Amino acid sequence: MEEGKTVGIQETRGPLREQDSIRALLELLEQQGMEQEKGDVIRMADHIDSMEMQLGTVLKELGEVKKQLGVMQENKVKLFAVNTIQKAEHQVQTLRFQVGEWKRKFVERAEQAVFDFKEKGKDALASAVKGMHLTQGLQKLQSSLHTVMLSMDQKINRLGSMAEELHAAKGHLKNAFLEMNGKDTAKITERNPEQGIIFQTQKVLFQSMRSIHKLEQKTERLQQQIGKLEERQAKQASLKDTLQELRQETAPRQLGKEEKQKAAIR
Numbered sequence: 549m550e551e552g553k554t555v556g557i558q559e560t561r562g563p564l565r566e567q568d569s570i571r572a573l574l575e576l577l578e579q580q581g582m583e584q585e586k587g588d589v590i591r592m593a594d595h596i597d598s599m600e601m602q603l604g605t606v607l608k609e610l611g612e613v614k615k616q617l618g619v620m621q622e623n624k625v626k627l628f629a630v631n632t633i634q635k636a637e638h639q640v641q642t643l644r645f646q647v648g649e650w651k652r653k654f655v656e657r658a659e660q661a662v663f664d665f666k667e668k669g670k671d672a673l674a675s676a677v678k679g680m681h682l683t684q685g686l687q688k689l690q691s692s693l694h695t696v697m698l699s700m701d702q703k704i705n706r707l708g709s710m711a712e713e714l715h716a717a718k719g720h721l722k723n724a725f726l727e728m729n730g731k732d733t734a735k736i737t738e739r740n741p742e743q744g745i746i747f748q749t750q751k752v753l754f755q756s757m758r759s760i761h762k763l764e765q766k767t768e769r770l771q772q773q774i775g776k777l778e779e780r781q782a783k784q785a786s787l788k789d790t791l792q793e794l795r796q797e798t799a800p801r802q803l804g805k806e807e808k809q810k811a812a813i814r
Contacts, residue, residue, distance in 0.1 A: 564593035569658040693764040700757040
């Protein structure tokens with residue numbers, strides 16, 4: 549996806565819990581007594597909606613600071629700040645696009661889960677719900693969040709470095725002018741890092757970085773929860789298979805015992 553282009557998001561509008569397919573699935577899981585799976589679907593749905601909303605808030609904040617920069621006098625500092633904000637916007641738009649795609653797939657898999665139950669029964673439903681974890685999507689999203697967070701941190705540092713360089717250059721230029729006119733040079737004062745365009749830009753980038761870091765942490769926790777759930781499900785499936793094997797082994801023995809009893813009676 550190229551920078552500067554608007555990201556087209558195929559949105560599934562409204563909260564996931566209000567989608568017909570999700571509601572149908574949650575109702576079905578409750579009917580089947582699959583409370584664990586129901587809770588899993590709810591956690592995933594709420595996480596996706598939360599990410600979408602928070603990334604929207606980040607975009608709004610970046611847009612507002614860009615508007616503020618737009619009315620300021622043209623200079624190198626402004627151009628650099630605007631360019632930095634635009635790059636950050638593009639990164640967040642890309643993240644939001646990924647979440648939108650994830651949301652769409654989640655709805656599609658919910659529909660498939662209900663269909664699988666109707667066609668193949670409860671075991672197929674459990675398997676389909678597991679597929680809704682979208683584990684690879686979670687990992688990719690967490691990686692993207694981390695990358696954007698680091699990128700914003702670098703942008704904040706670059707803005708600070710550029711401001712320091714410009715401040716020093718301005719001081720040197722002023723002293724050069726004083727020397728040319730035979731006047732005493734002035735000591736270059738330290739820049740106040742909490743004033744001006746650069747500070748306002750850094751501030752909104754820091755807020756964005758903090759929001760994205762929180763999303764990354766939530767995504768990581770969700771991955772851990774899903775990992776534990778899948779581990780439990782794997783153990784349960786293994787136990788079920790073991791019991792089935794024991795039944796199959798016991799059946800011939802039981803049958804042989806019954807045959808011997810019949811022969812003794814005869």
